[in-house]
Amino acid sequence: MDLIDALFGPFALPFMARPLLVMLLLAVAVGVVSVFVTLRSLQFMGDGLVHAVFPGIVVGFAIGGRDGLVPGGLVAAAIGTVALTLLARRALGSDSAIAIVLTLMFGIGIIIVSRQSGYVGQLQELLFGRLLTVTDADVALTAIIAGVALAAVAVVARTQLFRAHDERAALAAGHRVLASDLVLAVAIALLTVAATAAVGNLLALGLLVVPGALARLVTDRVLWMLPLAILSAAVAGWAGLLLGFRASVDLGLPLAGGAAVIAVLVLLYLVVLAGAGVAARRGRGRASAPAAPGAPTASAPAAPTAPAEARA
Numbered sequence: 001m002d003l004i005d006a007l008f009g010p011f012a013l014p015f016m017a018r019p020l021l022v023m024l025l026l027a028v029a030v031g032v033v034s035v036f037v038t039l040r041s042l043q044f045m046g047d048g049l050v051h052a053v054f055p056g057i058v059v060g061f062a063i064g065g066r067d068g069l070v071p072g073g074l075v076a077a078a079i080g081t082v083a084l085t086l087l088a089r090r091a092l093g094s095d096s097a098i099a100i101v102l103t104l105m106f107g108i109g110i111i112i113v114s115r116q117s118g119y120v121g122q123l124q125e126l127l128f129g130r131l132l133t134v135t136d137a138d139v140a141l142t143a144i145i146a147g148v149a150l151a152a153v154a155v156v157a158r159t160q161l162f163r164a165h166d167e168r169a170a171l172a173a174g175h176r177v178l179a180s181d182l183v184l185a186v187a188i189a190l191l192t193v194a195a196t197a198a199v200g201n202l203l204a205l206g207l208l209v210v211p212g213a214l215a216r217l218v219t220d221r222v223l224w225m226l227p228l229a230i231l232s233a234a235v236a237g238w239a240g241l242l243l244g245f246r247a248s249v250d251l252g253l254p255l256a257g258g259a260a261v262i263a264v265l266v267l268l269y270l271v272v273l274a275g276a277g278v279a280a281r282r283g284r285g286r287a288s289a290p291a292a293p294g295a296p297t298a299s300a301p302a303a304p305t306a307p308a309e310a311r312a
Contacts, residue, residue: 023237052080
C-alpha cells in the first residue's frame with residue numbers, strides 16, 4: 001500500500017466519499033462564517049443557536065425519521081434566531097437572552113426525545129451525528145444550505161466588517177446594522193442545522209468557531225483569514241474521516257466520524273496556538289536583545305549631513 005492510496009484510497013468507497021463531500025461543502029461555508037463569528041465575538045450566540053435547533057431536529061426526527069432532521073432544525077433555527085434577536089435588544093442583554101433560549105430549547109428537546117421509544121439510541125444519533133450514513137440527498141441539501149449561507153454573508157460582509165471595527169461609526173455611516181445582524185444570524189443558524197445533521201448537536205459548535213479562531217491566530221487580515229479558515233476545516237474533515245476509517249478497519253476500534261473531525265480540528269488549533277506562542281516569545285526576545293557595540297540605535301542622533309552645495 002503506497003502513501004497516496006493509504007491517504008486517499010478509502011474515499012473511493014461511496015460511504016466515505018459522501019461524508020467527505022459533505023465536509024468539504026461545510027468547510028467552505030463554515031470557514032467563511034466562522035471568521036465573522038470570531039471578528040464579532042459571536043461564539044456564545046453560536047452556542048445558543050446550536051442548542052436552539054435541538055428540539056426542532058428531535059421533532060423532525062420523530063415525524064420524518066432522518067429525512068426530517070434538517071427541516072425540523074430549520075424551523076427551530078428560525079424561531080431561535082428571532083427569539084435571540086428580540087431578547088438581546090431588550091433590557092436582558094445578549095448573554096442573558098442566549099442563556100435563557102439555550103437552556104429552554106435544549107430542555108424541550110430532551111423532554112421530547114425521552115418520550116420516544118428507544119430514545120437512547122435516537123438521542124445518541126442526534127447528539128453525535130450520522131456522518132458516515134449520509135445519502136446523496138443529504139449531500140445535495142448540504143450544498144444548498146451552504147450556498148444560501150454564503151450568499152447571505154456576501155450581502156452583509158461589508159457592514160459586518162465595519163460593525164466589527166466600530167458599531168457607532170457603522171450606524172453613523174448609514175449601515176443597516178440590525179438587518180445585517182439578522183442576516184448573519186440566519187447564516188449561522190443555517191450552518192448550525194447542516195453541521196448538526198453531520199457531526200451532531202454537541203459538536204456543531206466546533207465547526208462554527210474553531211476555523212475562524214485558528215485563522216485569527218495566524219493573521220488579522222480578513223483576506224488571509226478566510227482561506228486559512230476554509231483550509232483548516234477541509235483538512236480536519238479529510239483527516240478526521242480517514243482517522244475514523246483506519247481506527248475502525250485496521251485497529252478494530254469504533255470511532256465516530258464526526259467526533260474524529262472535531263478532534264482533528266481542535267488539535268490543529270492547539271498546534272497553531274503553540275506555534276503562535278513560540279513566535280511571539282521569539283519576537284519579544286529579539287526586541288529586548290541588547291544592540292551590538294557601535295550599532296546605531298533608535299535614540300541615537302542622526303549624523304550631520306553635508307550642506308546642499310557640498311552634496312551637489
